[in-house]
Amino acid sequence: MKVLVPVKRVLDYNLKVKVKSDQSGVDLSNLKMAMNPFCEIAVEEAVRLKEKGVVTEIVAVSIGPEQAQETIRTALAMGADRGILVKVDGDVEPLAVAKILKGIVEAESPQLVILGKQAIDDDANQTGQMLAALLGWPQGTFAFKIDVASDKVTVTREVDGGLQTVALNLPAIVTTDLRLNEPRYASLPNIMKAKKKPIDVKAAADYGVDTAPRLKVLKVTEPPKRQGGVKVKTVAELVDKLKNEAGVL
Amino acid sequence: MPTYKAPVREFMFLYRNVLHVDRHSNLPAFAEAPLDLVEQILGEGAKFCENVLQPLNAVGDHEGCKRSPDGSVTTPTGFKDAYRQLVDGGWPALGADPVYGGQGLPHVVSLAWNEMVSSANMAFGMYPGLSHGAYEAIHHHGSDAQKDMYLPKLVTGEWTGTMNLTEPHCGTDLGLLRTKAVPQGDGSYKISGQKIFISAGEHDLAENIIHLVIARIEGAPAGTKGISLFIVPKFLVNADGSLGARNGVVCGKIEEKMGIHGNATCVMQYEDAVGHLIGEPNKGLAVMFVMMNEARLGVGLQGVAQAEGAYQAALAFAKDRRQGRSLTGPKEPDQPADSILVHPDVRRMLMDIKSVTEGGRAFLFWTALYGDLLHKSPDPAVREKAGDYMALMTPVLKGFLTDRGYANATNCQQIYGGHGYIEEWGMSQFVRDARIAQIYEGANGIQALDLVGRKLAANGGRAVFTFFNEIDAFIADNADDAQMKPFIDALTSSKAQLQDGTMWLMQNGMSNFDNAGAASHDYLHLFGLTALTYMWALMVKASFDGKKGKPDPFFDAKIAVGRHYIDRVLPDAAAHLAKLKTGAGTVMALPADAF
Ligand SMILES: Cc1cc2nc3c(=O)[nH]c(=O)nc-3n(C[C@H](O)[C@H](O)[C@H](O)COP(=O)(O)OP(=O)(O)OC[C@H]3O[C@@H](n4cnc5c(N)ncnc54)[C@H](O)[C@@H]3O)c2cc1C
Numbered sequence: 001m002k003v004l005v006p007v008k009r010v011l012d013y014n015l016k017v018k019v020k021s022d023q024s025g026v027d028l029s030n031l032k033m034a035m036n037p038f039c040e041i042a043v044e045e046a047v048r049l050k051e052k053g054v055v056t057e058i059v060a061v062s063i064g065p066e067q068a069q070e071t072i073r074t075a076l077a078m079g080a081d082r083g084i085l086v087k088v089d090g091d092v093e094p095l096a097v098a099k100i101l102k103g104i105v106e107a108e109s110p111q112l113v114i115l116g117k118q119a120i121d122d123d124a125n126q127t128g129q130m131l132a133a134l135l136g137w138p139q140g141t142f143a144f145k146i147d148v149a150s151d152k153v154t155v156t157r158e159v160d161g162g163l164q165t166v167a168l169n170l171p172a173i174v175t176t177d178l179r180l181n182e183p184r185y186a187s188l189p190n191i192m193k194a195k196k197k198p199i200d201v202k203a204a205a206d207y208g209v210d211t212a213p214r215l216k217v218l219k220v221t222e223p224p225k226r227q228g229g230v231k232v233k234t235v236a237e238l239v240d241k242l243k244n245e246a247g248v249l
Numbered sequence: 250m251p252t253y254k255a256p257v258r259e260f261m262f263l264y265r266n267v268l269h270v271d272r273h274s275n276l277p278a279f280a281e282a283p284l285d286l287v288e289q290i291l292g293e294g295a296k297f298c299e300n301v302l303q304p305l306n307a308v309g310d311h312e313g314c315k316r317s318p319d320g321s322v323t324t325p326t327g328f329k330d331a332y333r334q335l336v337d338g339g340w341p342a343l344g345a346d347p348v349y350g351g352q353g354l355p356h357v358v359s360l361a362w363n364e365m366v367s368s369a370n371m372a373f374g375m376y377p378g379l380s381h382g383a384y385e386a387i388h389h390h391g392s393d394a395q396k397d398m399y400l401p402k403l404v405t406g407e408w409t410g411t412m413n414l415t416e417p418h419c420g421t422d423l424g425l426l427r428t429k430a431v432p433q434g435d436g437s438y439k440i441s442g443q444k445i446f447i448s449a450g451e452h453d454l455a456e457n458i459i460h461l462v463i464a465r466i467e468g469a470p471a472g473t474k475g476i477s478l479f480i481v482p483k484f485l486v487n488a489d490g491s492l493g494a495r496n497g498v499v500c501g502k503i504e505e506k507m508g509i510h511g512n513a514t515c516v517m518q519y520e521d522a523v524g525h526l527i528g529e530p531n532k533g534l535a536v537m538f539v540m541m542n543e544a545r546l547g548v549g550l551q552g553v554a555q556a557e558g559a560y561q562a563a564l565a566f567a568k569d570r571r572q573g574r575s576l577t578g579p580k581e582p583d584q585p586a587d588s589i590l591v592h593p594d595v596r597r598m599l600m601d602i603k604s605v606t607e608g609g610r611a612f613l614f615w616t617a618l619y620g621d622l623l624h625k626s627p628d629p630a631v632r633e634k635a636g637d638y639m640a641l642m643t644p645v646l647k648g649f650l651t652d653r654g655y656a657n658a659t660n661c662q663q664i665y666g667g668h669g670y671i672e673e674w675g676m677s678q679f680v681r682d683a684r685i686a687q688i689y690e691g692a693n694g695i696q697a698l699d700l701v702g703r704k705l706a707a708n709g710g711r712a713v714f715t716f717f718n719e720i721d722a723f724i725a726d727n728a729d730d731a732q733m734k735p736f737i738d739a740l741t742s743s744k745a746q747l748q749d750g751t752m753w754l755m756q757n758g759m760s761n762f763d764n765a766g767a768a769s770h771d772y773l774h775l776f777g778l779t780a781l782t783y784m785w786a787l788m789v790k791a792s793f794d795g796k797k798g799k800p801d802p803f804f805d806a807k808i809a810v811g812r813h814y815i816d817r818v819l820p821d822a823a824a825h826l827a828k829l830k831t832g833a834g835t836v837m838a839l840p841a842d843a844f
Contacts, residue, residue, distance in 0.1 A: 029801075030801045030802065030803065032258070034292075063253060070285070070289065074289070077289065077293065124327075126635055144683075164495070185293055185296050185297050185301075185334075185338060186293045187337065187338040187339045187340075188290065188293075188294075188338055188339035188340055188342065188352060189352070190339075191286070191289055191290050191293055192281075192290075192352055195286055205609045
């Protein structure tokens with residue numbers, strides 16, 4: 001079985017960003033970039049499926065600038081077999097990403113696409129769902145556990161009330177949640193081998209997709225500074241404050 | 250508790266902008282390591298060091314190693330699992346020969362990996378570190394059969410290695426050695442004697458330990474001319490590579506010590522242990538000396554690594570801790586006090602540490618690159634210069650960077666105030682761990698003697714004169730660059746001081762050796778300070794060039810820190826010059842019985 005794993009290049013999760021002075025976005029210049037942590041979980045899951053013998057080939061895809069190659073290399077070092085870079089400069093919105101991925105799915109015919117549930121840069125949480133809709137495939141989002149049997153994938157999902165298990169017919173879309181697995185550190189020999197694995201370079205136009213943004217960012221600001229809290233003496237006082245000061249009850 | 254972020258950006262700056270490592274991509278090893286791959290390797294290695302090794306640093310310090318009555322040794326909780334992950338990750342193979350399963354990457358790349366390991370957990374890092382030393386000795390001097398038998402498993406890390414030199418009565422002066430080797434007639438020897446202070450001598454991390462032991466073959470000459478080097482495995486190795494009988498070597502005791510508690514420092518008892526000679530009889534010291542340069546460079550690295558780890562902690566604390574107000578008025582009036590980062594005296598310490606750590610790292614990497622060229626360059630002239638520099642710079646790197654590394658770790662502790670003295674905060678560990686680097690692998694006093702007694706004079710002073718010429722050429726090349734002027738001026742005067750000190754030694758050290766001995770420490774520091782001036786000039790020039798391409802606060806910071814170095818650290822050089830020129834004078838003035 002072939003698996004497609006899209007991976008996004010984002011700001012390293014350890015770093016803090018500053019809003020640009022003109023409020024047009026955040027300033028990423030000279031900051032260290034890395035693979036989106038949810039995408040790492042997706043790669044890890046695909047590699048584990050391969051190690052179990054369920055999956056035969058893992059294709060890592062990234063849509064982004066030239067440097068997104070590094071993100072693909074990281075996926076290759078973790079165990080993906082080959083990469084596809086769709087070179088796009090500037091912002092690409094989830095819908096454009098989903099459309100490009102649809103094109104790749106049509107060309108590659110994977111049985112399973114495993115994506116991160118969201119990217120930590122804009123936290124959109126849309127791409128997997130949009131891709132499922134465009135392809136007309138079933139989706140299992142926020143995966144906590146995945147089991148693949150011959151023509152089905154069983155996905156245990158993290159939902160508000162706890163866990164929900166769904167069985168999907170393949171081909172299907174799965175998006176990963178935080179607790180699905182703990183991604184491995186790439187081993188040195190695998191990093192060295194990854195250097196020799198192929199990466200195809202494509203353009204959005206190859207899939208007939210126009211990536212021009214459809215949304216306009218009006219203004220980006222820092223979240224308001226948190227005010228200091230107060231201690232309450234009784235539950236009654238708490239309820240009173242929630243009702244009369246915070247106005248949430 | 251301190252945390253650690255590996256300075257991968259600093260490493261890549263040195264490789265890309267300062268040393269231009271890609272210039273050597275025609276050479277073997279370098280061809281395998283284009284810089285974007287190196288960056289990826291270090292990025293992945295960084296995660297391992299930050300998330301697996303560093304959290305065990307304090308654990309190792311608190312728990313230490315434990316010896317059982319049967320002589321077995323247990324490492325601190327978590328070390329065994331981390332070591333298995335290290336081996337599974339293939340990291341010990343980084344710089345090793347591909348013929349024996351290594352990845353064959355250049356030494357200058359291994360160095361960055363070693364720094365990360367050492368900053369994250371120095372005591373842990375010594376286990377693979379000593380294995381690499383044993384690997385080097387066997388790789389350079391072992392027979393083909395020995396290489397085939399021992400190297401593959403040392404390379405993977407399945408086996409570890411040790412260096413057994415020291416005995417109770419014999420540390421610096423190896424000629425006093427007593428451990429004896431009796432030939433068995435079948436080419437093997439029986440080794441008997443006691444070794445002390447043996448790092449990683451016994452532990453539970455690997456299935457076998459390959460001890461390299463110096464001993465005197467029965468009937469060999471006294472002194473250093475009768476020293477031979479032997480391989481003594483903990484478990485004998487069968488011809489098919491499987492493990493055989495337990496050899497006659499046990500750990501009799503582990504030392505309680507000031508720092509590096511996670512590394513077992515062992516008394517090793519050898520009793521008719523089977524040993525195999527490496528190289529020729531009585532040539533053991535020559536074999537050891539080949540490895541010494543790299544091993545000493547590795548200890549110099551520990552000085553930088555401890556200072557870096559301590560600096561990261563001290564900086565985080567300085568940003569967080571609020572005491573007093575800025576002398577020029579409150580910087581955060583809405584807070585009850587400013588962070589201590591506003592205080593010039595705190596800044597002084599941070600800048601001193603930062604400038605010496607970054608300069609010292611550059612000096613290490615610059616020298617290590619010559620180490621690579623020494624082995625890899627097809628050009629005999631390059632190899633000669635590389636060999637000269639490796640020999641000359643090694644004692645300076647070891648002595649200067651570990652003295653400064655310890656002082657810097659202490660200043661990081663100072664920034665924590667009283668909390669620095671309290672174990673819970675983790676700062677005392679940096680100080681205690683850094684301390685050993687000044688002592689082992691040749692005490693720093695011995696490094697200074699090696700520099701003035703052996704390295705300076707070798708080949709008529711060829712190495713040091715080549716260095717002076719290189720600095721002169723750099724000064725001439727950049728004389729018209731207005732931005733570089735303060736750095737060129739500093740380099741000009743600092744080189745003149747070093748030349749002055751060198752001349753003084755040449756004129757006064759030969760007539761009275763005590764003059765050389767008494768001057769040696771200050772000469773070593775003068776040399777280190779001058780070398781770092783050159784490193785800062787190189788880094789600042791690279792930063793000006795880098796800025797032209799793309800503005801980046803990284804480059805501006807480099808230039809500012811370089812300026813701090815020449816204004817506030819380099820002036821120490823004058824004091825060292827003045828002191829060294831007094832020679833044996835007051836130092837030897839008191840008759841011994843007046844003490
Ligand atoms: C934690 C730890 C780990 C170690 N690990 C190892 C190991 O793995 N393998 C190993 O073989 N050894 C190891 N050692 C031993 C270490 O290398 C020696 O302690 C060191 O070389 C100094 O020898 P010494 O202790 O006998 O001191 P000495 O040689 O007695 O020196 C004492 C002092 O006198 C000075 N001195 C001595 N001779 C001269 C001279 N000719 N001129 C000027 N000054 C001189 C020295 O600089 C020093 O300050 C370790 C030691 C420690 C503490």
